[in-house]
Amino acid sequence: MIHADTRKVPLRRLLAASAMAVLPATAMAAELEITHWWTSGGEAAAVRELASAFEAGTDHTWVDGAIAGSGGTARPIIISRILGGDPMAATQLNHGQQAQELVEAGMMLDLTELAEEGNWAELVQPKSLLDACTFEGRVYCVPLNIHSPQWMWTSIKAFEKAGVEPAQNWEELKAAAPALREAGVQPLIEGLQAWQFATLFQTLVSGLGGEEVYYGVYRDGDEAVLRGEEMAMVFEEAVAAREMLEGTNVQDWNLATAAVINGEAAANVMGDWAQGEFQVAGQVAGQDYDCLMGLGGEPLISTGGDAFYFPANDDEAITEGQKDLARLLISPEAQIAFNTKKGSLPVRGDVDLAEAGACMQKGLEALKAGKVIDSVDMLISPDVAGQVGDLLAEFFASDMSAEEAQERFAEVILSDK
Template identity: 55%
Template sequence: MTAFAKIACAGAVASFAGATWAEELEVTHWWTSGGEAAAVAEFAKAFDATGNKWVDGAIAGSGSTARPIMISRITGGDPMAATQFNHGRQAEELVEAGLMRPITEVAEAEGWANIVATPGLLDSCTLDGELYCVPVNIHSWQWLWLSNKAFEEAGVPVPTTWDEFVAAGPALEAAGKVPMALGKQPWQAMGAFKVLVLNLGGPELYTKVFGDKDTDAAAGPEMAAVWKAADDMRKLAVGSNVQEWNQATSMVINGQAGGQIMGDWAQGEFQVAGQVAGTDYTCLPGLGAQTYLSTAGDAIYFPLLRDEGKSAAQLELASVLFSPEAQLAFNTKKGSLPVRNDLDLSTANDCMRKGLEILAEGNIVPDTDQLISPDTNTQLQDLMIQFISDMNMTPDAAQARFVEIIGDAD
């Protein structure tokens, strides 16, 4: 008994003395598709190399399934050591309630502000001058993925704009293809819609509607044109009966579907399937019309922990996540853009380069996750999924409801 107590005390002293004491940190996330899992393994490898241990807490079934579990663990007093959220307003209240810990000291010591790809990334992690999350990648929704095989079989050239894509619809249908793959989950319908708003309606309309919640703009003729495009979209997506986004992507990969509007994370799936950008598939950032991207992304937040050893290890983890090696390895596997501007991206493929160019030109807007609350987002998702699957709902009726939701938005 006394011998055991002595060992235990010695252990406690060692960890208080700040000696490198291997800590196990549980990290929860929803990176579970093939490409995503390969990417997150890179983070785990990098963190394990510091002598600590990454305990993987993957939660299957997209963010809308995973977030409730994470939030209830944090608010219920059983916090993990680190967790994924999309940076923006999802974790806003958790931070305000003091359930998250700041990591400002690491960011200042390593000078993140000078090397971050766009300053907006750190801004959306900041509250009252303290930094609460590490952005780990830049994701953008505005990508149209096209299957070269499907267009070849349909006998039409691969489109270079949204209008050409819509025009190619009948030819694809005649060849027995589904023109556009669209998973039946609400967030996917909403995602595709906001791409139409930004890239067909333009960045000004996008900022007015989602940023300023301007009901006049939401009711205006420019927005009506976007709803008309959404009407085209739902007609193209008839026959797409899959649920998950990666099932929809695999319809594009094996040539069953002509294309899919999905964020750049779809790129990871093409890579896992061994496809080459340009020859097997084509990507159109910004739908080929207005090449603007919204910078959303994933960030890792650190819940406040009582255990001092673990708290120290959280800072180590933050540093690892932002390190150049981990950033490069993670983002190459995931198909997203790294958050640092000092990386050698010679290994990046065709599509990633196109994205980097747009980023370098500064053609970027904040993502809707940063602009509207999850509450408004859920209402918009409900509207979109209803519009997509109920052909009796006219674009005008949908727009009227859209104006109402934007008017009530906080």
């Protein structure tokens, strides 16, 4: 009917009519603002995969709300927006205790129905990931990937430059350090931020101390372990790490990783998200760089990672979009596309990562072999994590003795247990 006398109808009325005709069909299409802190090269490439899959698969629009800076910058912004009544449609957070109080206060969308319908309980491997999203039997977040911080990345070129065999573990790195220094190569590099020191340190605990010590420290807060010999050894190694770190002057993690990529530094202890950077730089595992799980010691990886939370919303169109997004995030296609780009492991046990690089395969094997531990984020509160970070930042920037650091570390952990 509209077609018949298009020319006679004034333009405005025509527009109104067509808008009315279209509206019912798109009533459920919404603009969803998604906040996250994936801003490095590899991360941005991964998140683009999600955005384009979301826009291709649904009528909704992905409004990207990337927050520059690390999680420490982004989380306060995200949480204060939710608390302040200006919630985004979905947001990245780490598994664990970061969002617990928001969930308790009823500020997050309950995804239990979706989880039952999609049988997440069966799909998500390891189970602890979904447990971290569950509060009093209800599911409040979608696990997206598994990240393990317990990796050391080494530059084969750097070792060749110094004329030594590429280190296969922590001891060999320490032994090679003088030769590396002589060749003008930084033996170990970390960005000078508290969370990076915390990453290095927890990797020393799990890689050199092993599972019992790790849980004794972070989960049980066992005084005998905290003040015991094994932790004394870990702190001695931390002193050795501090010596190898001397001369570092970068802040952001990706700059530290970049120093390994271009061979200025020999090793960088950083999570498996660093792998995305090597990929973007076109490097090949085993040829240009190597990845040593647990510093080449105990091959334990923790299964923390990123999850998406959906703040409760009054707008039904947005709620609908949130559910569509939740379904998409856990779909096999999105899991493969995202995790391959990001260098993280998928949360589903049933997807095949044929494109996964050698390092990801190592991670998958560890996962299958059950060499997994709970992540530190799941075991200690942000408050304690913050204090541990402060202590380690002070430790790595000063000449604090191993004994003093161990004692103060024990006090911080025990204050909350």
